Amino acid sequence: GHVEVYFPNSSVPPITLQPAEQVTYSRKTKETKIYTRKDSSLYHIWAQEKLLLSNCELTEVIEKLGAWYNVTMTCTNTSPTPVYMTLTVRAEPLKEILQTLKSIAPIDYRFNNDTVYIEHKPNS
Numbered sequence: 001g002h003v004e005v006y007f008p009n010s011s012v013p014p015i016t017l018q019p020a021e022q023v024t025y026s027r028k029t030k031e032t033k034i035y036t037r038k039d040s041s042l043y044h045i046w047a048q049e050k051l052l053l054s055n056c057e058l059t060e061v062i063e064k065l066g067a068w069y070n071v072t073m074t075c076t077n078t079s080p081t082p083v084y085m086t087l088t089v090r091a092e093p094l095k096e097i098l099q100t101l102k103s104i105a106p107i108d109y110r111f112n113n114d115t116v117y118i119e120h121k122p123n124s
Contacts, residue, residue, distance in 0.1 A: 007032075024067040028114065033067075051089040058083040058105060062118050069094045072115040079106065079120045 003017045007025060012032060015023055025032050051068045053061055059075055066073035068089060083105050089097060098109045098116070106121045 026067075026072075027070065028072070049090065053088075054086045055084050056086070058085065058107070061085060061087070061101070065089070065094070065097065066116070074115065074117055076117050076119045 005015045022035050062073045108119050110117050
């Protein structure tokens with residue numbers, strides 16, 4: 001089957017999603033992105049107000065967190081070796097999640113207006 005997604009009060013046309021696809025929409029930029037899910041069984045928990053990321057590369061984690069919190073998040077540089085992580089996000093504030101990421105991954109972050117900049121910290 002498929003699902004058609006409408007964006008009321010927006011000039012964004014309806015989007016048809018096929019199985020294993022999901023869409024994110026930025027109210028700020030009015031942009032949509034369609035993603036193909038790697039493991040569809042993990043995403044049903046959105047109805048429980050949880051975001052579950054399983055063995056995702058840090059850049060994907062940042063992208064998903066940006067969509068979850070409806071903020072722009074960007075990496076200013078990347079690690080020479082990919083960093084993978086698994087986490088579940090519930091109703092924690094974004095700053096709390098970022099502090100947790102900072103404690104387990106070699107990153108730092110900063111807020112500038114409505115954007116969160118994530119920077120890889122080289123090993124000292």
